[in-house]
Amino acid sequence: MQEFREWGHKLIDWVADYLDSPETHPVLSRLQPNDIIKALPTQGPEQGEPMERIFADFERVILPGITHWNHPNFLAYFANSSSPPAILAELLAAALNANGFLWKVSPAVTELEAVTLGWLRDWFGLPADWFGLILDTASTSTLHALAAARVMVAPETRDDGAPQGLIVYCSDQAHSSVEKGAMSLGFGRKQVRLIPSDSEFRMIPEALAAAIAKDRAASLKPCCVVATVGSTSTTSIDPVQAIADITERENIWLHIDAAYAGSAAIVPEYRWLLDGCERADSLVFNPHKWLMVPVDCSVFYCRNKAVLRQAFSLIPEYLETSDTGVNLMDYGMPLGRRFRALKLWFVLRYYGHAGLAQIIREQIAMTRTLQDLIAADPRFEICAPGGLSVVCFRLRDTDETNRRLLESINAAGEFFISHTVLNGRYVLRIAVGNMKTSAETLKSLWEAIRLFESLVVKD
Amino acid sequence: MQEFREWGHKLIDWVADYLDSPETHPVLSRLQPNDIIKALPTQGPEQGEPMERIFADFERVILPGITHWNHPNFLAYFANSSSPPAILAELLAAALNANGFLWKVSPAVTELEAVTLGWLRDWFGLPADWFGLILDTASTSTLHALAAARVMVAPETRDDGAPQGLIVYCSDQAHSSVEKGAMSLGFGRKQVRLIPSDSEFRMIPEALAAAIAKDRAASLKPCCVVATVGSTSTTSIDPVQAIADITERENIWLHIDAAYAGSAAIVPEYRWLLDGCERADSLVFNPHKWLMVPVDCSVFYCRNKAVLRQAFSLIPEYLETSDTGVNLMDYGMPLGRRFRALKLWFVLRYYGHAGLAQIIREQIAMTRTLQDLIAADPRFEICAPGGLSVVCFRLRDTDETNRRLLESINAAGEFFISHTVLNGRYVLRIAVGNMKTSAETLKSLWEAIRLFESLVVKD
Numbered sequence: 001m002q003e004f005r006e007w008g009h010k011l012i013d014w015v016a017d018y019l020d021s022p023e024t025h026p027v028l029s030r031l032q033p034n035d036i037i038k039a040l041p042t043q044g045p046e047q048g049e050p051m052e053r054i055f056a057d058f059e060r061v062i063l064p065g066i067t068h069w070n071h072p073n074f075l076a077y078f079a080n081s082s083s084p085p086a087i088l089a090e091l092l093a094a095a096l097n098a099n100g101f102l103w104k105v106s107p108a109v110t111e112l113e114a115v116t117l118g119w120l121r122d123w124f125g126l127p128a129d130w131f132g133l134i135l136d137t138a139s140t141s142t143l144h145a146l147a148a149a150r151v152m153v154a155p156e157t158r159d160d161g162a163p164q165g166l167i168v169y170c171s172d173q174a175h176s177s178v179e180k181g182a183m184s185l186g187f188g189r190k191q192v193r194l195i196p197s198d199s200e201f202r203m204i205p206e207a208l209a210a211a212i213a214k215d216r217a218a219s220l221k222p223c224c225v226v227a228t229v230g231s232t233s234t235t236s237i238d239p240v241q242a243i244a245d246i247t248e249r250e251n252i253w254l255h256i257d258a259a260y261a262g263s264a265a266i267v268p269e270y271r272w273l274l275d276g277c278e279r280a281d282s283l284v285f286n287p288h289k290w291l292m293v294p295v296d297c298s299v300f301y302c303r304n305k306a307v308l309r310q311a312f313s314l315i316p317e318y319l320e321t322s323d324t325g326v327n328l329m330d331y332g333m334p335l336g337r338r339f340r341a342l343k344l345w346f347v348l349r350y351y352g353h354a355g356l357a358q359i360i361r362e363q364i365a366m367t368r369t370l371q372d373l374i375a376a377d378p379r380f381e382i383c384a385p386g387g388l389s390v391v392c393f394r395l396r397d398t399d400e401t402n403r404r405l406l407e408s409i410n411a412a413g414e415f416f417i418s419h420t421v422l423n424g425r426y427v428l429r430i431a432v433g434n435m436k437t438s439a440e441t442l443k444s445l446w447e448a449i450r451l452f453e454s455l456v457v458k459d
Numbered sequence: 460m461q462e463f464r465e466w467g468h469k470l471i472d473w474v475a476d477y478l479d480s481p482e483t484h485p486v487l488s489r490l491q492p493n494d495i496i497k498a499l500p501t502q503g504p505e506q507g508e509p510m511e512r513i514f515a516d517f518e519r520v521i522l523p524g525i526t527h528w529n530h531p532n533f534l535a536y537f538a539n540s541s542s543p544p545a546i547l548a549e550l551l552a553a554a555l556n557a558n559g560f561l562w563k564v565s566p567a568v569t570e571l572e573a574v575t576l577g578w579l580r581d582w583f584g585l586p587a588d589w590f591g592l593i594l595d596t597a598s599t600s601t602l603h604a605l606a607a608a609r610v611m612v613a614p615e616t617r618d619d620g621a622p623q624g625l626i627v628y629c630s631d632q633a634h635s636s637v638e639k640g641a642m643s644l645g646f647g648r649k650q651v652r653l654i655p656s657d658s659e660f661r662m663i664p665e666a667l668a669a670a671i672a673k674d675r676a677a678s679l680k681p682c683c684v685v686a687t688v689g690s691t692s693t694t695s696i697d698p699v700q701a702i703a704d705i706t707e708r709e710n711i712w713l714h715i716d717a718a719y720a721g722s723a724a725i726v727p728e729y730r731w732l733l734d735g736c737e738r739a740d741s742l743v744f745n746p747h748k749w750l751m752v753p754v755d756c757s758v759f760y761c762r763n764k765a766v767l768r769q770a771f772s773l774i775p776e777y778l779e780t781s782d783t784g785v786n787l788m789d790y791g792m793p794l795g796r797r798f799r800a801l802k803l804w805f806v807l808r809y810y811g812h813a814g815l816a817q818i819i820r821e822q823i824a825m826t827r828t829l830q831d832l833i834a835a836d837p838r839f840e841i842c843a844p845g846g847l848s849v850v851c852f853r854l855r856d857t858d859e860t861n862r863r864l865l866e867s868i869n870a871a872g873e874f875f876i877s878h879t880v881l882n883g884r885y886v887l888r889i890a891v892g893n894m895k896t897s898a899e900t901l902k903s904l905w906e907a908i909r910l911f912e913s914l915v916v917k918d
Contacts, residue, residue: 004543005475011547012467015554020460029566033784036570044578048811051544054804058551062801065567069556077564077777082556084463085510088470092517094549094802095474097528097541097753105536107488108524111495119503136595137795147643161623161647176775177794184606184771184792186645188620233777288795294556296797312643316635317880318536318692318888322866325492333643335636336596336747338755342521343553345513352507407781421776429777 007051019084022070022436027416029067036065067416072436075445076418078232078260078390081434082294085350089343090294100337103325110328112341116348117299120287123266123353127278131305133331134297134340138259139177141284141300142226144311144332146181148282148302149224149253151311158310162186167215169193170226171203173236175257178226187223200385201236201422203227209246224253227280229273230261233420233429234384234392237261240276248279256283259298261388263290264364267357290389290433291356292347297340305331359435363389367432370442379453383422389432392422399426401456408452415445466510474546481529481895486875488526495524526875531895534904535877537691537719537849540893541753544809548802549753559796562784569787571800575807576758579746582725582812586737590764592790593756593799597718598636600743600759601685603770603791605640607741607761608683608712610770617769621645626674628652629685630662632695634716637685646682659844660695660881662686668705683712686739688732689720692879692888693843693851696720699735707738715742718757720847722749723823726816749848749892750815751806756799764790818894822848826891829901838912842881848891851881858885860915867911874904 039061068074070081100109117132135141150157150166157163166187170178172194182192193215195208212222225247227238240256247254256277258265262285265273277283282302287293302308313330321327329335351359364387371391375382384392394402406419406428417430430445498520527533529540559568576591594600609616609625616622625646629637631653641651652674654667671681684706686697699715706713715736717724721744724733736742741761746752761767772789780786788794810818823846830850834841843851853861865878865887876889889904 001475001479001543004478004547005471007543007547008471008475008550009468011550012464012471015550016460016464016467018554019463029563031566033562033566033782034570036567037573040571040574042577043581044575044807045811046813048814049808051547051809054544054808062567062571065565065570066555066557067563067565069558069565070554080556080558082553084460084466085513087550087553088463088466088510090553091467091470091474091546091550094541094546094753095477095529096525097539098525099528099539099747099754103492104488104526106524106526106528107490107492108495108521111493111524112499112521114496115499116503118501122502136797137793139792139794143792150645157645157647158642159648161625161650162621162645164620164623166620176773176778180771180773180792183617183773184644186609186616186621188616189618191620232775288558294553295558295795298795312639314635314639314642316691318877319635323492333598333602333639334596335598336754336757338595348503349508349513350510352504354505355507418777 003051015087019070022068023072025068025071026413027068027071027073028410028413029065031065036061070434070436072434072438072441073415074434075430075432075437076416077431078289079431079433079437080289081292081436083292083347083435085346086293086343089346093339093342096339098339100339101329101335102319102321102327104321104323107325109337109339109341110326112345113328116341116344119348120299121301124274125271126274126301127303130301130303131308132299132301133328135300135332136296136298138257138284138286138298139180141298142177142255142257143181143184144300145253145255145282145284146185146224148307148311149255150185152253152307153221153223163221165220166223167191167193167220168224168226169195169208169211169222171195171197171228171238173197173201173231173233174226174228175232175259178257197236201231201234203238203243205239205242205246208243212246212250222250222252224255226255226257229256229258229277230388232260233422235261235386235388235390236384237273244276244279254280256280258283258285260286260289263287264360264388266353267360287344290360292351292359292435293343297344363432366439366442367391369439370430370446373446383427391430392420392427394425394427395453397457402426402428405452405456408456409448415448462510478529478543481527482531484527484530485872486527486530486532487869487872488524489872490524495520529893529895531893531897531900532874533893534889534891534896535875536890537748538890538892538896539748540751540895542751542806542894544805545752545802548805552798552801555798557798559798560788560794561778561780561786563780563782566784568796568798568800569785571804572787575800575803578807579758580760583733584730585733585760586762589760589762590767590790591758591760592787594759594791595755595757597634597716597743597745597757598639600757601636601714601716602640602643603759604712604714604741604743605644605683607766607770608714609644611712611766612680612682614769622680624679625682626650626652626679627683627685628654628667628670628681630654630656630687630697632656632660632690632692633685633687634691634718637716656695660690660693662697662702664698664701664705667702671705671709681709681711683714685714685716688715688717688736689847691719692881694720694845694847694849695843696732703735703738713739715739717742717744719745719748722746723819723847725812726819746803749819751810751818751894752802756803822891825898825901826850828898829889829905832905842886850889851879851886853884853886854912856916861885861887864911864915867915868907874907
């Protein structure tokens, strides 16, 4: 254990130095495909190697292959960052190595999930009797919602198999995980209705109602509607109240994808983001997206615990227990369960509700300032209302010029931003969510954009 | 960052002390259901709290709620333990917080998976062109196998939806994740055929062939056979060669569940465990079960990368890339991807092939010694051949007496063992897999068993 102690201290100092100045690394890895594969032996070592050599290779080979999510200039996708207390909690979780598939194989794993998800449910103002569960990613959480919805609408699924013709609805701005979930579960892609969205990228409830009516007329079986609170491209918010009016009337499962924007609803003045969501059947939000928790940590809430159990419970003899603890394996697909609640608990306590709200509030404010700067420049146009921590914009020029602008910015190596397509046009996309990103960072980015604009347009 | 540094050093020392003497904690948590929930506030803190207080609560409230998987006397389920180099790698992974859904968002995440899974494939002697992917648990890996099998047999699943009547086969000793996967994916439980096993708990190939013939005759569609290499109850090994003869002839997907025993196949004299598996379509094994890697780390190999892609690939515009790197999101359900390969790489290098093989070899040898001791005592009977790191045995007495024996042993707090049911009888089950467990541990356990036997039988 002496060796662990020595290396542990070395690595803590290494991590502290790294988190102090992630900006000394290029934000986007400069490697080419297969560089790392080529740099490492094709066969594993026959004899053990000293930590010295392993860590030297970590720095020499692995580190250049990292795109630095901790870098303040990482502004692509949803730019989540980790946080110091969460990293310490992950160290403890790896050491304990508790695998909480049953209550008794570590009561703390099960019950700390219940406690932390209860705190968050309370901050969100969601119903106190909703059941919560931590999964790895939002794709998995949404898959759970679709599977539960199917068992509610077609209980024969569990024993006889899923009937055909079950239909899933989401907007044309919904995350690809909805379609992927439906595809993986055997609904089929053609059974996913992409409902048109309005000029602000929000699902049109009348179009949803019409699609459901059409499917019912064709003897198909509407099964699940997924409403998005904070879409991936533009952070648009579907009109959940109007959608819930429809799903309640039609007796269809309503799942809310708040994977990204859910976190913002802990800010009192953004609580409205979840308006109507208390009427839903399930909701996903990812603390690893915007709540300073490292990947992976996706929270899945479900109103009806019994349906979830009906969809997923199967207890073989070797997992039978005599205690009355809740066994989380009965409510989801995976059996093994890492102690993910520990990092969430550390973060919620270390920053507190007010502290987390302040971080998110400031990130929204600095994003708005950047958006105003871009909007004021006649060479550019803002392509979506925004309002949270993402700006969608483009040069008033061809798609090709915009694509070259993005590529120039990223190739220069100082910033990393991403893109999307809106109304058929190529759009640049800046996402703020990293604890190190400041108003200063965004000012420099805006300078860089204008510089590259002049170069790209001149070409 | 000063605070992180200070607390990081404190926690490294705490972890080192903990790993030095996990046996100072009771192996099985003594808490009652809801003890932790009651010990913590029902509302999250409004203001942030000092690390001091959070860590004090960790020790005061959480630690008593941990069942210590690191304890040498944890001998239940599959008694995996973590290892020092893996814990250090998890610290680094949490700090980097790389989320490898695309190659470019951290090439190292994608390519180190390819490198480490290549090393293991080579140690196993599996075909060099098999594609590998790290998922969270074996349940998820087997779910991927079933989904891929369905797309192979019924390619219309992707677009039109899964047809009914697709059949899955496994033995009556297969892990519950096969049935659960089939249930979740919409096959339906009745479409899972539990093929009888022989006196040594191995699937009977003739019964499999007969079941397939019967289903074909009924116009059903055989889809996937899951063969188990190391079953959960008894570590029995299905006759993979004979099963592969059938699946090849019938053109059915063959998936191998080697979640536990796969690790042993890196030991040269146990390489035979995977005989015939090179003929399979997919295979799962869990380094977090018997390869000194903390949970979660499940390896899923697949012969046909294209089918996996057909089952799971969907690329929205905001995730389009121009590079030629492999994007792992195209081959599985989850989009987000934690840097799990880092801990695997640290472990494979630190211990080396020979070092890991030696650990497993010794665990098998000490388990055999224990089994011989039990077999030599006329009051007990051995209930399965064993041969790896699990012993199944019972008192030559009623189920009730055996149940009381188990409960007495676990209630005493020194050891934690589990149970199963074989041929309708309650059986005690001891599993060795923890790095701290020694021949001495098992000798003490045997003494404890005999002591409790005299108490239970006297009662």
